[in-house]
Amino acid sequence: MVENFDRYWNNVHGVLAIASLLDPRFKLKLPQYFFPLIYGEDKGLVEVKKVRNLCEEIFLEYHVKVGEKRSKEIKAICNSEFNHVDEMDSLDGFFSWNSESTDGIEKFELDCYLEEKTLPGSR
Template sequence: RMTTKMKEKFDKYWTFCNILMAIASILNPRIKLSLTNFVFSKTFSQIEEIEDHMTLVRNIMQDLHNNYVAKIEGFN
């Protein structure tokens, strides 16, 4: 029972770290999405998990882009 709670907590925080590292690698022009897709495929065993995390990263990147565009348009 205690190990289950520890595993849940570990997964929660590790997933957050994975997302941050994915965003950082995507912002690197040499790497983009290729490394993120590779790492997620090695980290997660289920295809659905990989797709869910890739979708989450894409949505976060889209939100960042939309916020950037809104701020730039506000200056013009």
């Protein structure tokens, strides 16, 4: 029975950790507190990193999909408003320049969310 539970828990704990991460009262603090108690200090820290990495992968996948959709929407709008190829080239040049002109240290919403303080809990 314990073996079956362990196998089941290994599949489910990531989902539960992500669910707690989405709760603004807990974020990543809940796994940071409980995983070392459950797994021991070293393995607990590894498990917390796995949860963080999983969340980042999911967020980046979403970010790419939304970015592609927005890019297509922008191009559709631009194509309908501008009839001259030169104007489109200029606009594409602007978008390219604008994305390169940032300092390269872009924080994603996930990072900002996780760095904010957690909301106070209630009993």
